[in-house]
Every structure is written in C-alpha cells, then in structure tokens.
Amino acid sequence: MTSRADIDVRPIDETEFADWQRALNTGFLREPTLFQEILDARRAQFTPGRSLGAFDGGRCVATFRSFAQELTVVGGATVAADAVSNVTVTATHRRRGLLTRMMTRDLAAARERGDVVATLIAAEYPIYGRYGFGPATSTTEWTIDVPRAGLDPRWAGPEDGGRVDLVDAEDVRKLGPDLHERLRRAQPGAVGRDELWWRITTGAVRFHPTFQEPYYVVYRSAGGEVEGMAAYTADDNWGDGKQPLNTARVKWLIGVTPAAERALWRYLCSIDWVVRVKTGWRAPDDLLPHFLPDPRAAAVTTHADWLWVRILDVVRALEARTYQVAGSLVLEVADAGGPAGGRYRLEAAADGTGSCARTAEDADLVLDVADLATLWLGDESAVRLAALGRVREERAGAARQADALLRTSRRPWCPDLF
Known part of the structure; x- marks a missing residue:
C-alpha cells in the first residue's frame, strides 16, 4: 500500500x-x-x-x-x-x-x-460535519395523485387573466436567467445560475450521452410579464385495459408569484394521460399541496437535508443578513483549527440590519461553527439544538432570543444541485 x-x-x-x-x-x-x-x-x-x-x-x-x-x-x-x-x-x-x-x-x-462561506450538496450525511459544514436548508419532493387532487378536469387555464405556453430551449435560454435572478434575490439559500448552467439544462452543452429533452412551459401574467417557468419529462406507461398510467417528472420549476406557481402546477396536473406528477426538489414549506382542493393528494416522498454551509468569516456572514427583531447576542463559536473560532457580539437594529465584532464579553450561547451555519439562514431553532445538546446556553433564555433574531417566516431553499 x-x-x-x-x-x-x-x-x-x-x-x-x-x-x-x-x-x-x-x-x-x-x-x-x-x-x-x-x-x-x-x-x-x-x-x-x-x-x-x-x-x-x-x-x-x-x-x-x-x-x-x-x-x-x-x-x-x-x-x-x-x-x-x-x-x-x-x-x-x-x-x-x-x-x-x-x-x-x-x-x-x-x-x-x-x-464568506463554502457550500456543498452532501451525497452522504456523516462526511462534512468534521470540516465545519452544517445543513442549512432542506428539500422536499411530493408525488401528486392527479385523479385524487380534486381539480376540475374540464378547465386547466389560469383564472387570473394570465396564460401558460409551451416554449423551446432557445426561449428558455433567453427568458430564464432574468426570471431566476428575480427568484434568487428574494429566496434565502438560492444560488446563482451562470450561462453554462442554462446551456447544460437545455441540452446546448451535452454533459450526458442519454440527455432527454424536456418540455418547457412558461407562465405570463395578465400584463404579459414572464413570472414562472418549468421543465418536465413524461414516461409512456399504460396499464391493463388501455388505461394511461403516465408520470410527469418536474426537472425544475420557478415562480416569482404564487399565481405563477399555481398556474404551472395546475397545468402539470392537467396533461392528458398523466396520473402522477413528481415535483422534483422543492422548498419544505412549498405552497404546492394547498394549491390542490385535496392537499392529501400530494404525498411527501422525499424530505432531506440539502444545502450545507461552512462559515469562513463569521463577522461578514452575520452582517450580510437581516434580522427579525432588535437585540444583541454574544456567541462563542468553536472551530477546531479553522478560521471562524472565537467570541462574537451580534447587534441587530430595529431596521433589521446587523453589526458583528469579536469581543471578550461573556458568551450567551456556545456552539460549533457547523451549528452556527445551520442557524444562519434561519431554518433551524437554537432552542431545538439546545435540547439536542448541540448548543449550550450560558445565559438563561439566550437560545429563545437567538430564535427571535435569526429564524425566518419562510424557510430558506436552494433550488439547485451542484
């Protein structure tokens, strides 16, 4: 050896x-x-x-x-x-x-x-914690039982004056980047997509010998503005008695308004012969199930950690984001041999901005850098981590105060695999 x-x-x-x-x-x-x-x-x-x-x-x-x-x-x-x-x-x-x-x-x-940070999508859970990475977002996939959903099979169009159109790959490369940028700027946990990403996803650059061209569909508002887009494939599966049993698989779907998302899911559930829709990776608090008259028709088939984050610069990471309420917190961050270790005072102002600096003050919370990453985008609860023994309170109530400062009303989500 x-x-x-x-x-x-x-x-x-x-x-x-x-x-x-x-x-x-x-x-x-x-x-x-x-x-x-x-x-x-x-x-x-x-x-x-x-x-x-x-x-x-x-x-x-x-x-x-x-x-x-x-x-x-x-x-x-x-x-x-x-x-x-x-x-x-x-x-x-x-x-x-x-x-x-x-x-x-x-x-x-x-x-x-x-x-400021490093990111990755972990194929296996146990590997990356030892390098200071912590799971910062989750993902969920639903499988929609279309006949059970309760949608009117006689009507598939948007009810808000908008329209849904099939487009080709060239249209996606023209329209997609600006639409995704609008989504990304409003979605904590989202990452940028460069020109190469759009060329790969539309087959202009072939990364796989068995690339299957998807169908592309665009939602435009009543004013003609592109507000949503999706890519999907479908199989060819027929059961006994010549009954269609086809599944549509969503490769990606982005919408910058609830109306766009509703219209695209409604379209996908209205395609002839499709009895199941696999949603692909969605935000864990996605609105999708409640777009259906029977939300139980959308069954969770996957729920798992997704984007992992490793904080390299605590001060810049904490100052980059905004905060729900005003307050202060002293964090003692453990980072064995890494750059993030130390004690930091976070000050959140009433306008949502934050400032952070190293300090010699007594700590309110003690945690590992991987757990700080888990809290940073607002998805996890410090109270929950304290119950698990991963965060230690040095001041009573500090974990609850951390939740008030850091948690968000909607959950972070990374739509991409990289």
Whole structure:
C-alpha cells in the first residue's frame, strides 16, 4: 500500500482532465470512460487551480472541484461562496486522509480569496460535519395523485387573466436567467445560475450521452410579464385495459408569484394521460399541496437535508443578513483549527440590519461553527439544538432570543444541485 506521503494531492492541469474525470465517474459509480464529445463539453467547467486530484503512481484516485458562487442570505443580499463539488475518493484509497488534504487546501484558498462561506450538496450525511459544514436548508419532493387532487378536469387555464405556453430551449435560454435572478434575490439559500448552467439544462452543452429533452412551459401574467417557468419529462406507461398510467417528472420549476406557481402546477396536473406528477426538489414549506382542493393528494416522498454551509468569516456572514427583531447576542463559536473560532457580539437594529465584532464579553450561547451555519439562514431553532445538546446556553433564555433574531417566516431553499 502506498504511504499517505507518497500520494500527491495537487491541482490538475488540462492534460490530466480525462484521468481526473475517469476517477470522478468511478467514485460516482458511473461508466468510467466518457465519449470524447461529452469529455470536451465537461472541460467547460475546468478552472485552473480549482480542480484538485490525488495521484498514486500517476493515476488519479481522488477528485475535488470548487467554483465561485453567489449565495442569497436572509434579506436579499448575496455573499461570495466557495462551492464544493465533484468530491470522490476511489474505493482502493479510502481512509488515507485524501479528502481532508483536498478540503483543507481548498478552504484555505477560499479564505484567502475572501469568500464568506463554502457550500456543498452532501451525497452522504456523516462526511462534512468534521470540516465545519452544517445543513442549512432542506428539500422536499411530493408525488401528486392527479385523479385524487380534486381539480376540475374540464378547465386547466389560469383564472387570473394570465396564460401558460409551451416554449423551446432557445426561449428558455433567453427568458430564464432574468426570471431566476428575480427568484434568487428574494429566496434565502438560492444560488446563482451562470450561462453554462442554462446551456447544460437545455441540452446546448451535452454533459450526458442519454440527455432527454424536456418540455418547457412558461407562465405570463395578465400584463404579459414572464413570472414562472418549468421543465418536465413524461414516461409512456399504460396499464391493463388501455388505461394511461403516465408520470410527469418536474426537472425544475420557478415562480416569482404564487399565481405563477399555481398556474404551472395546475397545468402539470392537467396533461392528458398523466396520473402522477413528481415535483422534483422543492422548498419544505412549498405552497404546492394547498394549491390542490385535496392537499392529501400530494404525498411527501422525499424530505432531506440539502444545502450545507461552512462559515469562513463569521463577522461578514452575520452582517450580510437581516434580522427579525432588535437585540444583541454574544456567541462563542468553536472551530477546531479553522478560521471562524472565537467570541462574537451580534447587534441587530430595529431596521433589521446587523453589526458583528469579536469581543471578550461573556458568551450567551456556545456552539460549533457547523451549528452556527445551520442557524444562519434561519431554518433551524437554537432552542431545538439546545435540547439536542448541540448548543449550550450560558445565559438563561439566550437560545429563545437567538430564535427571535435569526429564524425566518419562510424557510430558506436552494433550488439547485451542484
């Protein structure tokens, strides 16, 4: 077995991209070798210095990639994030500290660049807490039993004077970015989508050899403004007696008004032959079930953690967001060997703005940096974490005060997988 010291962890260059991609596919249990055109397409994501590999005897055995991202926080401001993705360690080289070496290197570079946080979507829950990441948003998927929903099968159009139209991929690339930007600015937990994202999702850049072109549908308000858009696919499944049993699967759906969301879900539930709609990843407090006359027709089929956050700069993270009420809180943050450890005083003003600075005052709450990330976007309760033993009150009532300051009326949500 090669010693840990003899395994070289470093940024890859373009000549090593194919070997790196083979290791990535192996780690994700995909077919190892890509068609050349798919490999060439994936090179579009290559950024020098931000794709790391571990090499044993010249073969890549672990992968890691990060890229620049903007994350929306409570109140609508954005912070610079180091988005972590494509993390694998080949089964032959597990438990040798390769992920730790790659993660440590990347987070140090992120801190040096001035990134406020790092983000990722965790394939496995137990891995990333030890690097200071905490789950900051959740996601829910519903399966709609269309015949049970109680919708009028004779009418599918919006009742507000708006209209729903099918469009093509080129229309999506034109209309989608501005629409998503409107959503992102109002949705804590959302992240930016660059031009490459829209090209990949519409098939202009093919990342997968089996890309299935979805249907695209747009909702326009009575005034003609684009307020919602969705992409979906459908299967071809017929039961005994020539009965249609088809399922529509939503790849993504964004709406900047409740009317847009209602109209798009109503459309999806009205498609001929479709008896089930799989909603894809939605906010855990999505309005969807209550758009249906019978909300029980939308059954939860997945509910799980989603976006994980690692706070790199506590002061900037806490000052970027807004607050529900005025008040102050002293937090003692544990971050073993990391940049976020220390004691901080948070002051929230009546106008919702906050200021934060290091302090020598006695702490009100003691918590790990991963738990601070869990609280930061407003989804979790400090009282709940205290009951779990993950937050310790040094002043009676401090956890309840933290909830009053930090929790939000609607839950944060990240619509994207990256």
